[in-house]
Amino acid sequence: MNIDDVITSSVVNAIRQLYGASVTEQQVQLQKTKKEFEGHLTLVVFPFLRLSHQKPEETAQQIGLWLQQNEPAIEKFNVIKGFLNLSISQCYWLKLINSIHADKHYGVTEATADAPLVMIEYSSPNTNKPLHLGHVRNNLLGWALSNIIKACGNRIVRTNIVNDRGIHICKSMLAWLKWGNGETPQTTGKKGDHLIGDYYVAFDKHYREEISQLIPKFLAQGLNEEDAKTKAEQEAPLIKEAHAMLVKWEQGDPEVRALWNKMNSWVYAGFDETYRALGVSFDKIYYESQTYLVGKAEVEKGLKEGLFVRHEDGSVWADLTNEGLDEKLLLRKDGTSVYMTQDIGTAKLRFQDYPIDKMIYVVGNEQNYHFQVLSLLLDRLGFKWGKDLVHFSYGMVELPNGKMKSREGTVVDADDLIAEMIRTARQTSEELGKFSDMSSQEKDKIARIVGLGALKYFLLKVDARKNMMFNPAESIDFNGNTGPFIQYTYARIRSILRKAQEEQFAVPETVAEDIEVNQKEQDLIQHLADFKTAVSQAGTEYSPSTIANYCYDLVKEYNQFYHDYSILHEENIGRKQLRLVISENVAKVVRTGMDLLGIEMPERM
RNA sequence: GGUUCCGUAGCUCAGUUGGAUUAGAGCAACGCCCUUCUAAGGCGUGGGUCCUGGGUUCGAAUCCCAGCGGAAUCACCA
Numbered sequence: 001m002n003i004d005d006v007i008t009s010s011v012v013n014a015i016r017q018l019y020g021a022s023v024t025e026q027q028v029q030l031q032k033t034k035k036e037f038e039g040h041l042t043l044v045v046f047p048f049l050r051l052s053h054q055k056p057e058e059t060a061q062q063i064g065l066w067l068q069q070n071e072p073a074i075e076k077f078n079v080i081k082g083f084l085n086l087s088i089s090q091c092y093w094l095k096l097i098n099s100i101h102a103d104k105h106y107g108v109t110e111a112t113a114d115a116p117l118v119m120i121e122y123s124s125p126n127t128n129k130p131l132h133l134g135h136v137r138n139n140l141l142g143w144a145l146s147n148i149i150k151a152c153g154n155r156i157v158r159t160n161i162v163n164d165r166g167i168h169i170c171k172s173m174l175a176w177l178k179w180g181n182g183e184t185p186q187t188t189g190k191k192g193d194h195l196i197g198d199y200y201v202a203f204d205k206h207y208r209e210e211i212s213q214l215i216p217k218f219l220a221q222g223l224n225e226e227d228a229k230t231k232a233e234q235e236a237p238l239i240k241e242a243h244a245m246l247v248k249w250e251q252g253d254p255e256v257r258a259l260w261n262k263m264n265s266w267v268y269a270g271f272d273e274t275y276r277a278l279g280v281s282f283d284k285i286y287y288e289s290q291t292y293l294v295g296k297a298e299v300e301k302g303l304k305e306g307l308f309v310r311h312e313d314g315s316v317w318a319d320l321t322n323e324g325l326d327e328k329l330l331l332r333k334d335g336t337s338v339y340m341t342q343d344i345g346t347a348k349l350r351f352q353d354y355p356i357d358k359m360i361y362v363v364g365n366e367q368n369y370h371f372q373v374l375s376l377l378l379d380r381l382g383f384k385w386g387k388d389l390v391h392f393s394y395g396m397v398e399l400p401n402g403k404m405k406s407r408e409g410t411v412v413d414a415d416d417l418i419a420e421m422i423r424t425a426r427q428t429s430e431e432l433g434k435f436s437d438m439s440s441q442e443k444d445k446i447a448r449i450v451g452l453g454a455l456k457y458f459l460l461k462v463d464a465r466k467n468m469m470f471n472p473a474e475s476i477d478f479n480g481n482t483g484p485f486i487q488y489t490y491a492r493i494r495s496i497l498r499k500a501q502e503e504q505f506a507v508p509e510t511v512a513e514d515i516e517v518n519q520k521e522q523d524l525i526q527h528l529a530d531f532k533t534a535v536s537q538a539g540t541e542y543s544p545s546t547i548a549n550y551c552y553d554l555v556k557e558y559n560q561f562y563h564d565y566s567i568l569h570e571e572n573i574g575r576k577q578l579r580l581v582i583s584e585n586v587a588k589v590v591r592t593g594m595d596l597l598g599i600e601m602p603e604r605m
Numbered sequence: 606g607g608u609u610c611c612g613u614a615g616c617u618c619a620g621u622u623g624g625a626u627u628a629g630a631g632c633a634a635c636g637c638c639c640u641u642c643u644a645a646g647g648c649g650u651g652g653g654u655c656c657u658g659g660g661u662u663c664g665a666a667u668c669c670c671a672g673c674g675g676a677a678u679c680a681c682c683a
Contacts (some may be wrong), residue, residue, distance in 0.1 A: 034625065044624065046663070055635085056663085082663080083625060123620080126683070156647080163683065287683095315681065324608085327680090332681045339683050368609055369678050396676080432645065450645090462618065465610070467676065469617060471619080478645050480631035481618075488645050496642055549619060549630095559646065568642045 003073065003096060004030055005086060007041060010071040014063050017112045021051040034527070038078055039085030040526065046082045056082030094578075098510045100589075101581050107531045109153035109590055118155045119147045122362035124281070127267045129197035131274050133397050133404060133470060134364065134503050135414040140598060141394055142362040143280040144544035147596040152539035159353055160282045160344050164264055165289040170245040172196045174238070175203035185266050189254050190265025191273060191415065203238065210236040247434055250336075263440055277418050279452070279598050284353070286346050287538040290542055292337045295345025298381060299330045301338075307380050318377055328373050342376055344381065349416065351383055359385050360542070363430060365393040386549060392542050395467035397459075412472070418452065424476045425451035425484070436605060441602075442551075449600045450484050456599050457483030461548040481552050483599055485573045489562075491556045491605040493587040495568055500580055503568075507580045515574040520561050527554050531589045535596070536590040544597055551593040 008028045015023050034367060052059040057079055064077035100106055119227035122142020125131060133141075140390050142158070150156045176183070176199045183191040211232045218228035233239065248256045273282060279292050299316055302308050308318050308330060316331040330341050337345075351582060354544045371391035380387025396403065404411045424502060426447035429435050435443050458475045462468045473600040478484035500507060517525070531550065538546040570576040 029622095029624085031624080036627085037625080042625085049663090083627070140664085166682075166683065329681060335683085336681085338681070342683090364609070364677090366677055367683095371683095372609085393610085400678095419629095428630055428645070434643085434645080466618090467611075471617075472631075474617070478631075482631085484645060485631095488643080492646090529679080545619085552619090552630080560648095562642080562649045566642070594616065605643085 003041070003092065006073055007071070011043060011063065014066040014070070015048060015051060018062055018066060019048070019051040023048070023447045033085050034235050038083050038087065039520065040088045042511050043084040043086065044082065045084055052122065060172040088522070090517055091513055092349070092511045093522050093525050094511055094515060095580070096529055097581060097585065098099070100528050100585055101510065106589065108151045111155045115159065116154055116357040117155045118358045118360060119159055119350060119354060119356045120149065120360045120362065121159045121161060123160045123282070124163065124363065125271060126163045126168055127196070127264050128172045128200045130191070130193040130270060133416040133417060136278065136414050136455070137397050138362055138364070139275070139278055139280045140456050140459050141392070141544060144597045145360070145362060145392060145542055147462060147598065148538050148547065149537055149542060150536065151596055158281065158283045159286060159287045159350070161288065164287050165249065165292065166243055167246055168200070170242045170249065170262065171203040174242050174245055175199035175206070175261055176263065186208050191270040192268070193270030194415070195269050196263055200270065207236055207238045210238055220254055231335055239595070240258045274414050275348055277415070278599070286349060288346070289344050291345035291349055292342045293345065293535070294348050295341040295343070296331065296337050298344050298348050298415050299341055302381055320373065323376055325373060325376070325453065332551065340370070340374065340377070344377060347378055347383060358388065358390070360390040360392050362392045365395055368393055374575060388391065390542065392464070394464040397468055397470045400469065400471050401599035412470070413499055413570070417455065421455045421476065422447050425454065427595055428478060428605070446602050446605050449602045450478070450605060451486060452480060453483035453487050453599045456597060457486070457548060460544045460597050461552070463545050464543060471488045486551055486555045486594065489559055490587055490590055490601045491603065492562065493583045494603050496583055497580070497587070499568055503574070507584055510583050511578045512574050517577050517578065520564065521578065521582060523585065524557060526563060527557055528585055528589055546598055547593050551590050554586060556591060
């Protein structure tokens with residue numbers, strides 16, 4: 001029932017009738033008519049000149065006339081150069097809005113039992129420090145992406161791989177043992193992930209002190225500056241101790257494992273809190289401590305099958321020179337696994353657990369090379385989706401004063417950021433007098449919805465693959481192309497619908513088909529119809545920003561409508577019904593779109 | 606140096622299956638609009654070598670080639 005499809009097939013017919021030639025639907029270029037011209041849809045006739053053997057204007061004229069006579073949806077047309085502007089007939093707009101109105105889940109396709117199964121990995125935190133702004137972008141993208149892919153009719157599994165083992169967590173553990181005095185989240189009142197992060201920082205501080213003390217010693221032995229530094233980094237007692245702890249961990253030392261379990265559980269409790277605040281969740285969580293051995297086994301197997309090679313020192317490598325890449329290390333000479341090995345193991349487990357048709361990894365673009373290699377390796381190891389795995393690569397979040405660097409203390413902590421956004425939302429609402437008649441419970445709820453909406457929209461509206469600038473001050477600006485602007489418009493529509501209900505004016509199931517639909521109403525209906533296209537496009541391009549910008553455009557257009565026309569006070573009953581139906585469907589579509597992005601909508605604000 | 610990605614208004618970003626003499630938003634600046642459905646709003650003014658140069662085409666911000674600028678990566682880190 002999409003207008004584009006209807007016209008497209010009519011054009012195909014027209015070409016056949018007029019010129020006796022057949023064209024495919026893809027050759028029919030239909031686009032929205034520019035505002036300066038009369039009409040709704042514009043057909044570009046240049047591609048048909050070869051068939052008509054006539055001038056652009058004449059060809060357009062002929063096709064236009066044929067459509068006007070044979071296609072009921074076309075009321076009139078005009079021709080400018082090679083552009084045929086078509087005006088859609090009145091009754092068609094009403095049919096269109098009625099069909100959108102009747103579809104409660106408009107734009108969303110339910111997955112069937114045999115729909116493709118798509119697994120989406122995102123978040124993937126390390127257990128030695130709290131989540132920061134970069135993770136926030138990752139989590140929001142992963143969540144939005146999975147929603148969109150689901151809305152396109154796929155079955156999805158949201159997954160997370162927690163990097164819970166390795167030298168980094170040993171550093172925190174060691175620091176806690178040395179300087180922790182038995183502190184726990186309970187005794188300090190700190191979130192577990194922040195507590196662990198503090199010890200990681202403490203380790204780093206002491207470690208660097210040791211290094212700076214050792215460097216002069218190695219310089220005195222005649223090493224140059226760089227070598228002395230490297231040597232000091234290797235020889236510092238703290239790092240040696242941490243390595244020893246890692247070895248103990250791998251051997252399953254009960255004490256180390258018990259400490260590891262205890263401290264990780266603190267971190268997970270902290271992460272869960274952040275995830276809950278962000279509104280993201282997972283269907284299945286994998287832990288590297290459970291997958292790295294699988295990866296090692298898989299590499300050993302591959303080695304036996306001749307897929308990989310073992311060097312003289314015992315290390316195992318994949319030769320990817322035929323694919324235009326280098327050799328890639330898979331197992332160290334001491335037999336321990338590297339990042340790539342773990343990812344292979346994780347992939348293997350996932351493949352055993354689910355009949356995955358497609359795998360998407362939401363991981364930053366600094367790992368583009370890693371995923372290029374992983375794809376080749378998984379393919380070589382026989383995973384059917386290996387070759388087609390998608391690395392949903394997103395850009396870094398930059399700050400006005402440069403990149404986020406933990407050393408320089410320029411990291412934006414996720415929990416702090418969320419709290420700050422909510423606090424600012426509350427303050428703004430109070431200043432604007434929005435809270436006058438609300439309970440404190442409702443105030444809390446709206447401050448949270450608006451604050452998080454601002455944050456989420458700010459991060460999602462930008463094309464994921466681009467590096468983006470996060471200006472903390474601007475992000476809290478709720479004007480313009482922002483989440484709160486969209487939420488605000490939504491709340492106003494809901495208010496209108498409530499008032500209509502209060503005055504016993506029922507929004508009809510269908511709009512009577514004898515109403516005249518004016519230009520602005522037509523534009524809005526057309527815009528609503530485009531939502532399906534926006535969702536499917538976002539699904540194929542994996543781009544939540546498509547949905548975000550669609551919603552902004554729609555809401556902006558509705559705002560103009562809201563100011564130019566009365567809705568509740570409209571005298572003509574049919575017109576009032578139409579405008580209420582349009583309003584309700586703008587709200588419906590915007591809510592659906594924002595829901596895909598993981599942004600909540602307030603009934604009032 | 607190799608590979609990948611990016612370059613659009615002072616700033617942050619849309620727009621790219623090639624389309625229309627004026628390439629769009631928001632922010633920032635200036636001006637107007639709250640006895641009328643929520644002013645977190647609307648309307649208006651100013652602001653552009655779409656990085657540069659070639660090519661393909663009836664037609665290029667969009668596609669191709671070369672160059673310039675920026676980012677990431679090319680670890681027995683994860």
